[in-house]
Amino acid sequence: MDQKRSIKRVYQHHHPQLNAIDGTCVTSYLVQFRNIPYAKTPRRFARSTILHQLPTCIGGQSTSFDAMDYGPCSVQPRDSIETDVHWNQLPDRPNREQDQAEDCLRLTVTCPIHTLNHASGKIPVIAFLHGGALMIGSGDRQYYDPIKLCTDALEKSKPVIFVSINYRLGAFGFLHCPEASDYLPPNNGLYDQILAFEWLQAYIAGFGGDPSNMTAIGQSAGAASLSLHSARLRSRALYQKAIVLSGSTTVLVTMTPEQHRQEFLYQAERLGIRVQGRSMEDIALEVIDAPVDAIRSLEYCGAPCSPSELIADPDWATMRHAQHTTPNAWLESQVICSSTYDGSISHLVAMGQERNQLAKVFVAICRARLKDPHQLLNIYHISQDDSDDVALRKICQVVTDLGFYGAAVSSLRGSATSLHTKSYHVLFDIGNPFTRLLEKCRFATHTWDIVSLLGAFDNMLPMDCQNGIQLWxxxxxxxCYSGNLPGDTWRPDSQSLLVFRNDGVESLHHEQLTQSRQERLLRFAEQEGSESGYDLLWEDVLRFFLKTGNPRYSHEALELLQEHHQAEA
Known part of the structure; x- marks a missing residue:
């Protein structure tokens, strides 16, 4: 046994199908099996295939599979951990380094030791899809460590098995060319996720888990992915319950096959590949052979392709489409959750841009694109005299209420037609105690929902939010055990909302919700564009405003301001 292994406490588990696996005892009651490969790719950019055995032969002799150390995550920018910590406003403390590799289709299983010893007693399983805009991230990030959640579960006599899933990101997961689909098929990262769920259905029972009681949790881009998997027709269940945290198909930018073709040519040129007068297949072969660091540097390659085999409807990433999408028959229940300030992501992005007169730009956009702009401005008390800091905070609250809360309501409306899936609407309103630019403990920021749930920073929490997080x-x-929450299920004629706050949990009903800021905004959006109103307001006003911070579009903001000044004069 080498020195690294001797420092750790080894737990060897004899899986009935996968044979001997060496894990690491992380507490007296929990063991982690890391770096378990669930799929492989025959070559770069190819579609992955599921693995049905672990590589346990060395020099022709069978041995146990070493699952003691973390495996690699998908290839992404080297500073992605620092980026993640910054954008999600988490504590700036040392994070463990994680290797990156193209061979990254790995998962980590955290489970109670006693379930391994008595595998006949199956317990619920949680499978986690991380966020990161489909371009950065890893399920094994230190702030996603599930040890506290699993420990609390044991103390509450509700033991669970927690599985963290890695999948391909960025160019390796989503670069696509329609004319060269044999070499670069679309949506590889999404197909990887599906294979991970299929692997768990086949093999999690050997760890003491119950494949018929699996809850999938997706956060941000992981939540958007989960929304797709829960709705796309499949004959066999991937999981039985879903918790969608702060994300929907609406938050993802999808590209058509033609847009993917143009993006492929653009990225090929960035790699130094000649594209003029050449076939797409020849260009694809050169892209496949490009150095990994060159591909790592490519930007904005995390866009799913729609329409495609996986995503048939070209309007998939719209709130209107969500309102007509019914979950799979095998999905027993789901929780659709947003945070009260998911717009913190947009807030920080905008803070990093050199722009000013934000209130005037937003007012000008509203007047140019809305029939009744004053109604929206009055709901959020936005004045063109607001300072940039004040205006940005207010505008990003609109982003939150429409792009996240409104997207959740859209999904709930589609699910309400289902006779087989119970749906719960949840609002996470426990303030992030680690924010810097924003006031501490006041804003329930993006990603704080999943981080607080898993408990990596429990020892750093102030007293006034500990009770709320424990209840959450x-x-x-x-x-995860019952498929039920303490509140009522959501129905169009009897809407209900379960709100988690520092001081406890509150169940709000239709009459209480009617006058809320969020519901007033949604009624306004419907007045502006009927069934398509959410999308019109989202695309034509909010995303357009955020886009004007990009130098490529700043001239459009300048033109609107000039028109606004002329109208006032």
């Missing part, structure tokens, strides 16, 4: 954790664990 207990509710999720109870849901």
């Amino acid at each position: 954790r207990e509710a999720v664990l109870a849901y």
Whole structure:
């Protein structure tokens, strides 16, 4: 046994199908099996295939599979951990380094030791899809460590098995060319996720897990992915319950096959590949052979392709489409959750741009694109005299209420037609105690929902939010067992909302919700564009405003301001 292994406490598990696996005891009651490969790719950019055995032969002799150390995550920018910590406003403390590799289709299984010893007693499984805009991230990030959640589960006599899933990101997961689909098929990263769920259905029972009681949790881009998997028709269940945290198909930017073709040519040129007068297949072969660091540097390659075999409807990434999408028959229940300030992501992006007169730009956009702009401005008390800091905070609240809360309502409306899936609407309103630019403990920021649930920073929490987070954790664990939350299920004629706050949990009903800021905004959007109103307001006003911070579009903001000044004069 080498020195690294001797420092750790080894736990060897004899899986009935996968044979001997060496894991690491992380506490007296929990063991982690890391770096378990669930799929492989025959070559770069190819579609992955599921693995049905672990590589346990060395020099022709069978040995146990070493699952003691973390495996690699998908290839992404080297500073992605620092980027993640910054954008999600988490504590700036040392994070473990993680290798990157193209061979990254790995998962980590955290489970109670006693379930391994008595595998006949199956317990609920949680499978986690991380966020990161489909371009950065890893399920094994230190701030996604599930040890506290699993420990609390044991103490509450509700043990669970937690599985963290890695999948291909960026160019390796999503670069696509329609004319060279044999070499670069679309949506590889999404197909990787599907294979991970299929692998768990086949093999998690050997770790003591119950494949018929699996809850999938997706956050941000992982939540958007989960929304797709829950709705796309499949004959066999991938999981039985879903918790969608702060993300929907609406938050993803999808590209058509033609847009993917143009993006492929653009990225090929960035790699130094000649594209003029050449076939797409010849260009694709050169892209496949490009140095990994060159491909790592490519930007904005995290866009799913729609329409495609996986995503048949070209309007998939719209709130209107979500309102007509029914979950799969095998999905027993789902929780659709947003945070009260998911716009923190947009807030920080805008803070990093050199722009000013934000209130005047936003007012000008509203007047140019809305029939009744004053109604929207009055709901959020936005004045063109607001300072840039004040205006940005207010505008990003609109982004939150429409792009996340409104997207959640859209999904719930589609699910309401289902006779087989219970749906719960949840609002996470426990303030992030680690924010810097924003006031501490006031804003429930993007990603804080999943980080607080898993508990990596529990020892750093102030007293006034510990009770709320504990109630949040207990509710999720109870849901994983029963598929029920303490509030009522959501129905169009009897809407209900379960709100988690520092001081407890509150269940709001239709009459209480009617006058809320969020519901007033949604009624306004419907007045502006009927069934398509959410998307019109999202695309024509909010995303357009955020886009004007990009130098490529700043001239459009300048033109609107000039028109606004002329109208006032």
